[in-house]
Amino acid sequence: MARIEDLAETYGRHVGLPWQRTVAGAQRAIMLVYDKELERTLRARIDVFEVATRRGGHGWRLVDITDSFARWIADDEYREPYFESPEDLQLKLEAEFASDVASRIREALTADGVDENTVVAVLGAGSLFGFTRVSQVLTLVEAEIRGRLLIFFPGDFENNTYRLLDAKDGWNYLATPITLHADGAAR
Template identity: 45%
Template sequence: MSSRVETLLAVYGRHLTVPWQTGLAAIQRVMFAVYDKSDELRLRANIEAFELATRQAGKQWLLLDVTDAFPDWMMAQDYRDAYFECPEDLAGYPAGELTEFMADLIQRLKPRLLNEAGPETVVALFGVGALFGLARVSMLVDGLKDAVPGRLLVFFPGDYHPETHSYRLLDARDGWNYLAVPLLAKD
């Protein structure tokens, strides 16, 4: 495990020691575990350590990995072959806003939240870097946050700017303001 991933795990573990308040707005129950994009593979190799820290804190863990969400969605489309032959047909969507895909993804994830997540569950959203250029992470978080009864933890490869409360996915897209709790790994 790299020192930055170890640091992020320690920050997350300390955050879990704070008793959870009840009655918080959905946005106040969202955490962003911000890490350097170069640590993606190290984080993937050590995701079980975050689950272990969650369980040791007396909380439940539900991992939602969206890494393959777009390929899975595309394979279910009737016109997928046409899109593969002529990918510029997808250019009709505004950058980062494949709304049909996002609506489908949210609808596929919500039943898991309703069936598997309780008020003491950390729902870990993983693989959001795979959404880059297709959909905005903020759209996904906004679509799920109200359905998460416990806490939503978004593993976010990018950076956070505290002066503006803005997050930038993969350090490449203009950031957006989001009032989630940032968990940061500093060397």
């Protein structure tokens, strides 16, 4: 079985368990951690996660944030000067970008048909690298998680710390990790 299918099988076992309804938003997050080299394969096989979710008796809503930076900068009336002087963009990124990404996820979390029995899956977390932190975005949306929030996370999880795209620094988050061991076995 391929690694993505191994992850989907492990995820399916996890999502099929009864859900505690009284946990905090941060504990309703699931981080599906995979090697960054598997990004294209995961995108091509995203349907196996939907099938596993539905087999577990839950609804599914997918939100792809891959184009978040492009949308955000395209909507900015001062985008042209930022292209001429990109270093000026840093303050604006720190002040606004995470909130913009969070609003896209929040829109999916609060959409019609999304309830306490729905998994909202976020694809494209790797596209945030260098612009904002996944942890910052998660903190902004955790109060809106009614069911479960599944983050497809290209990176590492080791010693209870998540690292996006092999970044040197990481963060500790209360989400449930689903990973592949170094030998390729899912856990």
